[in-house]
Amino acid sequence: MVMDYQAIIDKYYPADDELRRVLLQHSRQVADRCLLIARTHRELPIDVQFLEEAAMLHDIGIFRCNAPSICCNGTEPYIRHGVIGGEILRQEGFPRHARVAERHTGTGLTLQQIERQQLPLPHEDFTPETLEEQIVCYADKFYSKSRMERVLTVAEAAQSLEKFGHEGVLKFLEWSRMFE
Numbered sequence: 362m363v364m365d366y367q368a369i370i371d372k373y374y375p376a377d378d379e380l381r382r383v384l385l386q387h388s389r390q391v392a393d394r395c396l397l398i399a400r401t402h403r404e405l406p407i408d409v410q411f412l413e414e415a416a417m418l419h420d421i422g423i424f425r426c427n428a429p430s431i432c433c434n435g436t437e438p439y440i441r442h443g444v445i446g447g448e449i450l451r452q453e454g455f456p457r458h459a460r461v462a463e464r465h466t467g468t469g470l471t472l473q474q475i476e477r478q479q480l481p482l483p484h485e486d487f488t489p490e491t492l493e494e495q496i497v498c499y500a501d502k503f504y505s506k507s508r509m510e511r512v513l514t515v516a517e518a519a520q521s522l523e524k525f526g527h528e529g530v531l532k533f534l535e536w537s538r539m540f541e
Contacts, residue, residue: 366417369453373424380432384420387506392416394500398540405492412493415461419497422446422462431506438481440466464489465498467522468529499536
Protein backbone atom coordinates (compact mmCIF):
# COMPACT_ATOMS: atom_id res chain seq x y z
CA MET A 362 0.00 0.00 0.00
CA VAL A 363 1.37 3.40 -0.99
CA MET A 364 1.16 5.96 1.78
CA ASP A 365 1.09 9.72 1.47
CA TYR A 366 3.70 10.63 4.08
CA GLN A 367 3.31 14.32 3.20
CA ALA A 368 -0.36 14.21 4.26
CA ILE A 369 0.66 12.84 7.67
CA ILE A 370 3.30 15.56 8.07
CA ASP A 371 0.74 18.19 7.01
CA LYS A 372 -1.71 16.92 9.63
CA TYR A 373 0.70 17.45 12.54
CA TYR A 374 2.94 20.32 11.35
CA PRO A 375 1.47 23.68 10.22
CA ALA A 376 2.65 24.99 6.85
CA ASP A 377 4.33 28.09 8.23
CA ASP A 378 6.04 26.42 11.17
CA GLU A 379 9.82 26.49 11.73
CA LEU A 380 9.68 23.02 13.31
CA ARG A 381 8.09 21.72 10.11
CA ARG A 382 11.06 23.11 8.14
CA VAL A 383 13.50 21.42 10.55
CA LEU A 384 11.59 18.11 10.36
CA LEU A 385 11.35 18.13 6.56
CA GLN A 386 15.00 19.06 5.98
CA HIS A 387 16.32 16.49 8.47
CA SER A 388 13.98 13.75 7.26
CA ARG A 389 14.89 14.41 3.62
CA GLN A 390 18.60 14.17 4.50
CA VAL A 391 18.00 10.83 6.22
CA ALA A 392 15.75 9.56 3.40
CA ASP A 393 18.28 10.49 0.72
CA ARG A 394 21.04 8.62 2.55
CA CYS A 395 18.72 5.62 2.94
CA LEU A 396 17.94 5.65 -0.78
CA LEU A 397 21.65 5.87 -1.61
CA ILE A 398 22.27 2.80 0.56
CA ALA A 399 19.44 0.96 -1.23
CA ARG A 400 20.84 1.89 -4.68
CA THR A 401 24.38 0.92 -3.64
CA HIS A 402 23.30 -2.41 -2.16
CA ARG A 403 20.83 -3.86 -4.64
CA GLU A 404 21.81 -7.29 -3.32
CA LEU A 405 19.92 -6.55 -0.09
CA PRO A 406 16.17 -7.29 -0.01
CA ILE A 407 15.14 -3.70 0.79
CA ASP A 408 11.60 -2.38 0.34
CA VAL A 409 12.73 0.94 -1.15
CA GLN A 410 9.33 2.65 -1.18
CA PHE A 411 8.73 1.76 2.46
CA LEU A 412 12.29 2.82 3.33
CA GLU A 413 11.73 6.32 1.97
CA GLU A 414 8.33 6.67 3.67
CA ALA A 415 9.70 5.47 7.01
CA ALA A 416 12.72 7.77 6.78
CA MET A 417 10.45 10.75 6.10
CA LEU A 418 8.31 9.88 9.14
CA HIS A 419 10.86 8.59 11.65
CA ASP A 420 10.78 11.85 13.68
CA ILE A 421 7.05 12.63 13.35
CA GLY A 422 6.74 12.68 17.17
CA ILE A 423 9.19 15.51 17.89
CA PHE A 424 6.51 18.22 18.11
CA ARG A 425 5.26 16.81 21.41
CA CYS A 426 8.74 17.03 22.97
CA ASN A 427 10.57 19.75 24.85
CA ALA A 428 13.65 20.66 22.81
CA PRO A 429 13.56 24.44 22.25
CA SER A 430 16.91 24.45 20.44
CA ILE A 431 15.19 22.73 17.51
CA CYS A 432 11.85 24.54 17.90
CA CYS A 433 10.14 21.69 19.79
CA ASN A 434 7.91 23.25 22.42
CA GLY A 435 6.03 20.23 23.72
CA THR A 436 6.11 18.83 27.23
CA GLU A 437 7.52 15.32 26.78
CA PRO A 438 11.21 14.43 27.26
CA TYR A 439 12.94 14.29 23.85
CA ILE A 440 13.97 10.65 24.41
CA ARG A 441 10.27 9.82 23.95
CA HIS A 442 9.95 11.23 20.42
CA GLY A 443 10.34 7.79 18.83
CA VAL A 444 7.63 6.10 20.89
CA ILE A 445 5.37 9.13 20.43
CA GLY A 446 5.95 8.86 16.69
CA GLY A 447 5.16 5.16 16.90
CA GLU A 448 1.84 5.93 18.62
CA ILE A 449 0.94 8.51 15.97
CA LEU A 450 1.80 6.21 13.07
CA ARG A 451 -0.18 3.32 14.58
CA GLN A 452 -3.19 5.64 14.97
CA GLU A 453 -2.77 6.59 11.31
CA GLY A 454 -2.81 2.89 10.36
CA PHE A 455 0.89 2.37 9.66
CA PRO A 456 2.26 -0.11 12.24
CA ARG A 457 5.32 -1.01 10.16
CA HIS A 458 6.35 2.67 9.92
CA ALA A 459 5.66 2.98 13.66
CA ARG A 460 8.33 0.37 14.40
CA VAL A 461 10.92 2.41 12.51
CA ALA A 462 10.05 5.55 14.50
CA GLU A 463 10.28 3.64 17.79
CA ARG A 464 13.58 1.95 17.00
CA HIS A 465 15.78 4.75 15.62
CA THR A 466 17.00 6.32 18.89
CA GLY A 467 20.75 5.80 19.27
CA THR A 468 21.34 2.42 17.67
CA GLY A 469 18.16 1.19 19.30
CA LEU A 470 17.39 0.79 22.97
CA THR A 471 17.26 -2.55 24.72
CA LEU A 472 14.93 -3.31 27.60
CA GLN A 473 18.01 -3.61 29.81
CA GLN A 474 19.23 -0.12 28.84
CA ILE A 475 15.78 1.37 29.47
CA GLU A 476 15.56 -0.26 32.90
CA ARG A 477 19.18 0.39 33.91
CA GLN A 478 19.05 4.07 32.92
CA GLN A 479 15.47 4.46 34.17
CA LEU A 480 14.46 6.01 30.87
CA PRO A 481 10.89 7.35 30.60
CA LEU A 482 9.98 4.75 27.99
CA PRO A 483 7.82 1.63 27.94
CA HIS A 484 9.70 -1.38 29.29
CA GLU A 485 10.16 -3.01 25.91
CA ASP A 486 12.97 -3.71 23.48
CA PHE A 487 13.33 -0.98 20.85
CA THR A 488 16.24 -2.29 18.80
CA PRO A 489 16.06 -2.23 14.98
CA GLU A 490 15.37 -5.67 13.57
CA THR A 491 14.51 -5.38 9.87
CA LEU A 492 16.92 -4.06 7.25
CA GLU A 493 14.77 -0.97 6.78
CA GLU A 494 14.71 -0.27 10.54
CA GLN A 495 18.49 -0.65 10.67
CA ILE A 496 19.10 1.56 7.63
CA VAL A 497 16.94 4.44 8.91
CA CYS A 498 18.55 4.19 12.34
CA TYR A 499 22.02 4.18 10.75
CA ALA A 500 21.35 7.03 8.31
CA ASP A 501 19.85 9.21 11.04
CA LYS A 502 23.16 9.28 12.93
CA PHE A 503 24.84 11.43 10.26
CA TYR A 504 22.49 14.42 10.61
CA SER A 505 21.62 16.73 13.48
CA LYS A 506 18.46 18.77 13.67
CA SER A 507 20.37 21.54 15.45
CA ARG A 508 23.23 21.79 12.89
CA MET A 509 21.44 20.99 9.65
CA GLU A 510 24.31 21.97 7.35
CA ARG A 511 26.70 19.46 8.92
CA VAL A 512 27.07 15.86 7.74
CA LEU A 513 29.06 13.68 10.13
CA THR A 514 31.61 11.17 8.94
CA VAL A 515 31.34 7.54 10.06
CA ALA A 516 34.06 8.21 12.65
CA GLU A 517 32.32 11.35 13.96
CA ALA A 518 28.94 9.62 14.14
CA ALA A 519 30.49 6.66 15.98
CA GLN A 520 32.20 9.03 18.41
CA SER A 521 28.90 10.83 19.09
CA LEU A 522 27.38 7.50 20.11
CA GLU A 523 30.15 6.68 22.59
CA LYS A 524 28.45 8.66 25.38
CA PHE A 525 25.61 6.11 25.26
CA GLY A 526 27.93 3.12 25.58
CA HIS A 527 30.43 1.25 23.48
CA GLU A 528 27.92 -1.47 22.50
CA GLY A 529 26.05 1.04 20.32
CA VAL A 530 29.27 2.20 18.70
CA LEU A 531 30.11 -1.39 17.74
CA LYS A 532 26.63 -1.89 16.26
CA PHE A 533 26.95 1.36 14.29
CA LEU A 534 30.36 0.36 12.93
CA GLU A 535 28.96 -3.03 11.93
CA TRP A 536 26.20 -1.23 10.03
CA SER A 537 28.80 0.99 8.35
CA ARG A 538 30.53 -2.12 7.02
CA MET A 539 27.19 -3.41 5.71
CA PHE A 540 25.82 -0.18 4.25
CA GLU A 541 28.74 1.94 3.04
